[in-house]
Amino acid sequence: MAALRVTVLSGSGKALLSTPKAIKTPSAKMSFSALPRSRKVALTTIGVLTAGGAGLALALHQSVKASDLELHPPNYPWSHAGPLSSLDHASVRRGYQVYKQVCAACHSMEYLAFRNLVGVSHTEDEVKAIAEEAEVVDGPDESGEMFTRPGKLSDYFPKPYPNAEAARVANNGALPPDLSYIVNARHGGEDYVFSLLTGYCEPPAGVELREGLYYNPYFPGQAIGMAPPIYNEILEYDDGTPATMSQVAKDVCTFLRWAAEPEHDQRKRMGLKVTRKGRGRGP
Secondary structure (H helix, E strand, O other): OEEEEEEEEOOOOOEEEEEEEEEOOOOOOOOHHHOOHHHHHHHHHHHHHHHHHHHHHHHHHHHHHHHHHOOOOOOOOOOOOOOOOOOOHHHHHHHHHHHHHHHOOOOOOOOOEHHHHEOOOEOHHHHHHHHHOOEEEEOOOOOOOOEEEEOOOOOEOOOOOOOHHHHHHHOOOOOOOOOOOHHHHOOOHHHHHHHHHHOOOOOOOOOOOOOOOEEOOOOOOOEEOOOOOOOOOOOOOOOOOOOOHHHHHHHHHHHHHHHHOOOHHHHHHHHHHHHHHHHHHOO
16 A cells, blocks of 8 residues: 655645545455455365375375385284184194294293193103203302203293393394294284295395395395295104295294293183083073
8 A cells, every 4th residue: 555645735835734645556465255266266176186186195105115114914824813713733843843943043932931832732751851952051059050950841941142142242233032922022923923934035126235134025124134044844844744934934933822822722712611601591
């Protein structure tokens, strides 16, 4: 708005009135409400499309970023996955054999004792023989010295390293996790462990790994310090089952499910009893 001063002079030339007048000048900005309806619709449509496009681009960006970090494992048809399905105890037995011959060199299971195997995968005599193969540090004796002795049913599985620092030194700085509850500690449970064990492959073009690392799309970050632990015929099963890679992975995953949830079968039996009892009551 510009103001114009108008001066009215008398006959003697003196100013009688000096009144500012407001004169409207065109504004640089035009009010949205003053626009024609067609133009309002056009501008609104452009705004919605712009905002939607920006939101979609951001969502896709976040999705790509998430997929770069981890490939989610598929859902496998585990025989014990049903609400009333028990563990395959022959598979648990084979899975212990895989742990003992393949995994125990690096991974501990410090919450599992030899006695836990009795009546689940082995007889008591078999477990006693397995325990006696282990050298357990005990003591002190009467002279104050530590000593080693054959294992007993009450002993826990021996650790592969005396402490975490020794474990890191032996594994290029990586600390192998304890496997007692690994299927509960990892998202995806046994699906994740199975996919990890069988998922090693060559890195895609453009991806370079440090020396001592291996490419596994199921591992967070995709670079894992553990070398591929299993392959076809890595061992011979005591029961003669062909030890293919998938069979070995399936058996050790079943064993790890039992280790993390030893009450698995009992819990489902109780559920079955409750279900039958409820049906027997009638209306």
